Amino acid sequence: MLGTSTVLELRDVARRFPGRSAGAPPFTAVRNLSFHVGEGEFVSVVGPSGCGKSTLLNLIAGLDRPSEGTVYLHGAEVTGPNSSVGFMLQKDLLLPWRTVLHNVEFGLEARDMPAAERRERALAELKRCRLTEFADRYPYQISGGQRQRAALARTLAISPDVVLLDEPFSALDAQTKLVLQKSFAETIAGSNLTTLLITHDLSEAVAMSDRILVMSDGPGRIVEEIDVGLPDRDNPIARVSRPRASEIVKHLFDALHLGERADA
Amino acid sequence: MTTVDTAMSKPADRTAALQRPALAPSGGGLWRRSYGAPLASIAVAVVVLIAWQYLPPMLGVPKYIIPRVSDLCLEMVRLWNHENLLRHFISTASMSVLGFVLGGLLGAVFGYALGLLPTWEKVLSPYILALQIAPKVAFAPLFILWFGYNAWPKLIVTILVVFFPILVNVLQAMRIMDRDLVNLARAYNMSKTKIFIKVMLPFSMPNLLAGLRIGATLAVIGITVGELVGGEIGLGYLISFGQGQANTAMVFDAIGLLTVIGIVMYWAVTAVESRVLHYLPKAAGAPPAKP
Known part of the structure; x- marks a missing residue:
């Protein structure tokens, strides 16, 4: 099922930030992070809030450098922003002064590419995300779900090798969330994209991914790795209805000690 | 209380205006909204100008203190x-x-x-x-x-x-x-x-x-x-x-x-x-x- 070649690899990565005040000990956000994501694989990272998930994402996107260890993309060290990584956040980050189409073109504008080709690729991406009819709308004129799909179209337009999703569904209402998860899963499976999803939603992780990495906080490290091993990766709604899926969710629930936690 | 009322009614007005932009208004509410205020503003101007022209002379205010509109x-x-x-x-x-x-x-x-x-x-x-x-x-x-x-x-x-x-x-x-x-x-x-x-x-x-x-x-x-x-x-x-x-x-x-x-x-x-x-x-x- 999985591609054999490793696309993304982290080796003993740690990231420390300077203490708040002078003389305060440095704050370790993540440490001893080692994992890899194979080609076409969909891996989720779950963990309590504040376990360094966003730090992890910034390290992979090249927006931040690790204090220790190395991040590899296709075997090469990541030293800065890399146009083969696409990332998407909970906020859609669409530019309000641009139409949907121009927003999808945004990522391509960093490259030397003729405007006509850029337009063509953006339109193709909109079609894939079923947004063609909204191409000329402004972000405030479309719904939250459509905005997230537009953000995905923008992310995919640069043809990334790896897609990083940082809780892309958490700002949506429950129904939109389910529909959008299915839509994302279809698009991602259809393009054989390598994906890393960061989420706090356990059933979302089970519904969408091949593998789940469980992180713990203070400082963030990986405490467990779960192979989901379920079919229907392109149809999360069908997947979560399987008994095995709820078993995994239950297991994750225990692994994160959610029952014992009083703070949130 | 009044401020709360206006603040809450504003978005509603806006939506209403958006939803029926070209429709002939029922009861003239929309008409009054679009033309009423400017007409009232003009009326205020006319009243003020008339008062300015005739009030100071009536009260005996000399021209070099308040000149009349016609003087202006x-x-x-x-x-x-x-x-x-x-x-x-x-x-x-x-x-x-x-x-x-x-x-x-x-x-x-x-x-x-x-x-x-x-x-x-x-x-x-x-x-x-x-x-x-x-x-x-x-x-x-x-x-x-x-x-x-x-x-x-x-x-x-x-x-x-x-x-x-x-x-x-x-x-x-x-x-x-x-x-x-x-x-x-x-x-x-x-x-x-x-x-x-x-x-x-x-x-x-x-x-x-x-x-x-x-x-x-x-x-x-x-x-x-x-x-x-x-x-x-x-x-x-x-x-x-x-x-x-x-x-x-x-x-x-x-x-x-x-x-x-x-x-x-x-x-x-x-x-x-x-x-x-x-x-x-x-x-x-x-x-x-x-x-």
């Missing part, structure tokens, strides 16, 4: 025919626009520069605050001492007056800039210049235009003070000349024309604003720009 009109004609009013008007109007454009440009450039260089902003911010509080028009006599009785003193006063609101507004936009938007552009490997042009500049537009709107009205004040303090041309000069002659009508006329210049400049900025900021949802409720 006659004086306006006299100014046009004998005092070269057009020349004074054009001088003030063009200097206001020039001062506004230069002050706006400088304010924007410094605002973006300081926004991009936070260290410099920290170093300079106490002085910016001090200069912002200082009454800039009070510098006018100083500039006359330095540059003489020519166009420079009033132009510099105007530039100073316009500079700060625009600087402060642009700086504010750079401070509240969405870091995630900038990071997104960085993740796409965009150059710093491109990030500035494609993200920061458009992001700051609402603030820049708000600053320009304030600056447009302040520009007229700057020029007027400059002309009042020294010079032989402009509506401000006419005010000071009229005062010396005890020609109250002349002072009133000049003030009226200065207000006209200010209104036109303000209106021009708002017109640009509604064009540029068309993508903001609240623009739907604002007076519609020509399609």
Whole structure:
């Protein structure tokens, strides 16, 4: 099922930030992070809030450098922003002064590419995300779900090798969330994209991914790795209805000690 | 209680207007909303002008204290025919626009520069605050001492007056800039210049235009003070000349024309604003720009 070649690899990565005040000990956000994501694989990272998930994402996107260890993309060290990584956040980050189409073109504008080709690729991406009819709308004129799909179209337009999703569904209402998860899963499976999803939603992780990495906080490290091993990766709604899926969710629930936690 | 009511009814009105834009209104509510207020405004103007014309003579107020409306009109004609009013008007109007454009440009450039260089902003911010509080028009006599009785003193006063609101507004936009938007552009490997042009500049537009709107009205004040303090041309000069002659009508006329210049400049900025900021949802409720 999985591609054999490793696309993304982290080796003993740690990231420390300077203490708040002078003389305060440095704050370790993540440490001893080692994992890899194979080609076409969909891996989720779950963990309590504040376990360094966003730090992890910034390290992979090249927006931040690790204090220790190395991040590899296709075997090469990541030293800065890399146009083969696409990332998407909970906020859609669409530019309000641009139409949907121009927003999808945004990522391509960093490259030397003729405007006509850029337009063509953006339109193709909109079609894939079923947004063609909204191409000329402004972000405030479309719904939250459509905005997230537009953000995905923008992310995919640069043809990334790896897609990083940082809780892309958490700002949506429950129904939109389910529909959008299915839509994302279809698009991602259809393009054989390598994906890393960061989420706090356990059933979302089970519904969408091949593998789940469980992180713990203070400082963030990986405490467990779960192979989901379920079919229907392109149809999360069908997947979560399987008994095995709820078993995994239950297991994750225990692994994160959610029952014992009083703070949130 | 009243404020709460108006605040809550506003969005509802807006939605209602959006939902049936071209429909013939039932019961005339919409009609009254679109034409009622302007008609009432005109009515207020008519009442005030009539009172102005007839009340002071009835109360025995002499003309050199409050001239009647008809006196103002006659004086306006006299100014046009004998005092070269057009020349004074054009001088003030063009200097206001020039001062506004230069002050706006400088304010924007410094605002973006300081926004991009936070260290410099920290170093300079106490002085910016001090200069912002200082009454800039009070510098006018100083500039006359330095540059003489020519166009420079009033132009510099105007530039100073316009500079700060625009600087402060642009700086504010750079401070509240969405870091995630900038990071997104960085993740796409965009150059710093491109990030500035494609993200920061458009992001700051609402603030820049708000600053320009304030600056447009302040520009007229700057020029007027400059002309009042020294010079032989402009509506401000006419005010000071009229005062010396005890020609109250002349002072009133000049003030009226200065207000006209200010209104036109303000209106021009708002017109640009509604064009540029068309993508903001609240623009739907604002007076519609020509399609």
